[in-house]
Amino acid sequence: MKVSLFATCLVDTLTPSVGTATGRLLQRLGQDVVVPPTQACCGQVHVNTGYRREALGIVANHVRAFAGAEVIVAPSGSCVASVHHQQAAVARRAGDEALAQAAEELAGRTYELSQFLVDVLGVTDVGAYYPHRVTHHPSCHSLRLLGVGDRPLRLLRAVRGLELVELPGAEQCCGFGGTFAVKNADTSTAMLTDKMAAVLSTHAEVCTAGDASCLMHIGGGLSRLRAGTRTVHLAEILAATEQDQALVTGTVTA
Numbered sequence: 001m002k003v004s005l006f007a008t009c010l011v012d013t014l015t016p017s018v019g020t021a022t023g024r025l026l027q028r029l030g031q032d033v034v035v036p037p038t039q040a041c042c043g044q045v046h047v048n049t050g051y052r053r054e055a056l057g058i059v060a061n062h063v064r065a066f067a068g069a070e071v072i073v074a075p076s077g078s079c080v081a082s083v084h085h086q087q088a089a090v091a092r093r094a095g096d097e098a099l100a101q102a103a104e105e106l107a108g109r110t111y112e113l114s115q116f117l118v119d120v121l122g123v124t125d126v127g128a129y130y131p132h133r134v135t136h137h138p139s140c141h142s143l144r145l146l147g148v149g150d151r152p153l154r155l156l157r158a159v160r161g162l163e164l165v166e167l168p169g170a171e172q173c174c175g176f177g178g179t180f181a182v183k184n185a186d187t188s189t190a191m192l193t194d195k196m197a198a199v200l201s202t203h204a205e206v207c208t209a210g211d212a213s214c215l216m217h218i219g220g221g222l223s224r225l226r227a228g229t230r231t232v233h234l235a236e237i238l239a240a241t242e243q244d245q246a247l248v249t250g251t252v253t254a
Helices: 009-013 016-028 044-048 052-065 077-085 087-093 097-107 113-120 140-145 151-157 185-201 212-225 234-239 245-249
Strands: 002-005 032-034 071-074 110-112 133-136 163-165 206-209 230-233
Touching: 002 016, 009 016, 009 212, 016 032, 016 234, 044 052, 044 077, 052 087, 052 097, 071 077, 071 113, 077 087, 077 097, 077 110, 077 140, 087 097, 110 113, 113 151, 113 234, 133 151, 151 163, 151 206, 151 234, 185 212, 206 212, 206 234, 212 230, 230 234
Parallel strands: 002 032, 002 071, 071 110, 133 163, 133 206, 206 230
Antiparallel strands: none
């Protein structure tokens, strides 16, 4: 299958190792991975802050960049949720029905990484090796907008050497929410404090998630506590093998 990798702007600019791991994982599973060069942001930040008119051009660029793609896969529940739930609405609100229909058609071929692995490829054991104690934070958009459910956990349980520990209050938001963390810093910090306490109570070496944005927020807080627990994206864990130990130490902090 020819898979177009939607790297997302945050991964591209701040955590490129996540994009690389996603591509390597998909190739290891036999997929023909391409990275459309003109891709950019999904427009979520603009939409969430009220700049819908400005988001229209971003939606048009996204549709052009991935036109003709067989399937599109992104290591981000948040960005995939934007493609599914915001892009067509932005176009329709602007009166561009043709773009809205193209965005809806594209969304039907766009998957968050764990959804693609489990639902499309039909695999839970991807041949990964990661000898660490790990807890998983299900990001809000993956959980609530995409309905990813337990797919990341099913993938993690099949990783050899990995000890998966349940995260107390896992479904509670970490407090990032893009500009929410900037506009509501005190509330965001309080939510992060609760999330960090939950992570540390598991005594996990690693906190993972399917969104680099959440991990950047959680990892930034944990690094300031010098607690010894680090954050690693789900794609980096699934890409790690006994033969490729370089991916075992992937870290996302702010």
